[in-house]
Amino acid sequence: MIEGPYFVLVVLAALWCGVAAGVFVAFSTFVMRGLGALPAARGIAAMNSINVAAVNPAFMIVFMGAAVLCAVIAVVTFVLWPDEGTVELLLGCVLYLVGSFGVTVVANIPRNDALAKLAGDEESERAAAQWRTYLSEWARWNHIRGGAAIAASASFVLALT
Structure with a gap:
């Protein structure tokens, strides 16, 4: 059974992964569509x-707090190895750390950095072509990290039940 400070950590992880998921879902469902409807330069x-x-x-x-919580929960889970919820806890940690945090670091941030290099050249055809590629690639990776954060939050909730 998960109890005490460990319980609090898992509840916080479920909530923070859920909030992160909400941000990612907002971008997937309307922010990127809205930006894509603008002229490329804008x-x-x-x-x-x-x-x-x-x-x-x-x-x-x-x-970052969700990532830290997931890392702490993974370590504590290995040390305590609770009778119930172990698989769900570890799955939630992996989903967030790899599927949300990891994807952000290896996929979304490099695309953001490349987009930032277009500043001052937004009106060019090259920039417009890169923008179209950015929109589809960034959104695809964002769907993955959003889904992973939702699944991580659900895994933590399941571990608590």
Whole structure:
């Protein structure tokens, strides 16, 4: 049975993974569509602005906090190896750490960095072509990290039941 401080960690992980999932789902369901409907130069400028604004304490606490919680829960789970919920706990940790945090680091951030290099050249045809590629690739990876965060949150909830 999961109890005490361990219980609190798992509840926080479920909540923070769920909040991160909400951000990713918002981007997948309407933010990227809205940006894609803009002329390329305006879409590029808007997304670059969003990418800068996203690096703020509120979002970083949720995004990085969920990753830290998952790492701590994974270690504690291996040490305590509870009778129930072990598989769900470890699955939730892997889903978030690999599927959300990892995908962000290896797929979304490099695309954001490449998009930032287009600043000042947003009006060119080359930039417009890169924007179209960015939209489809970034959104595809975002769907994956959103789905992984939702699944991680659900895994933590299942571990608690």
